[in-house]
Amino acid sequence: GNSVTQMEGPVTLSEEAFLTINCTYTATGYPSLFWYVQYPGEGLQLLLKATKADDKGSNKGFEATYRKETTSFHLEKGSVQVSDSAVYFCALTRGSYIPTFGRGTSLIVHP
């Protein structure tokens, strides 16, 4: 079956540091890949997505590239802000209308 593996958190960074959150997946064929963000007390919001190999999704300074050869979709941001503190979920859809989510990675950014 499909699965998503994310790096365990929390990831703790200082403001303006570089962020990478690793995500790898297992799925047959070519899934669509997503990053969602959950701020405290809120539901999940779509951050970015990529639907085919080598696509780069980007939004609000965050980027992730769909790497078929390494089955990865790592999230990156060049300079994080305190307001980026949240939980980040990697997800995929393939052969089903139901996303498969990773366990989530908590990001804490200090001033």
Added chain:
Amino acid sequence: KAGVTQTPRYLIKTRGQQVTLSCSPISGHRSVSWYQQTPGQGLQFLFEYFSETQRNKGNFPGRFSGRQFSNSRSEMNVSTLELGDSALYLCASSLQGSSTEAFFGQGTRLTVV
């Protein structure tokens, strides 16, 4: 356009009681999915409804049930509540299709005492 609305936002129930949660999807969205989120298990899929029919189901006991109305609004019911049912219940709506993004509501925080 209005987002996904879940009511109520917070709920406290006693063991053995039952509870009904409501979700109004984005206008035009016909798919509604429900998830349970807990610190220990993460996000777990409960079920998905599309055009009033349950299309997919996760691995939860029969105490968890749902339905969808003709206007796409959905309800989730949990009977005979257990302490372990305490969680954030999230509803998500989407148009359809495996590459379609899901839009989530803010969730209902259920506490069972």
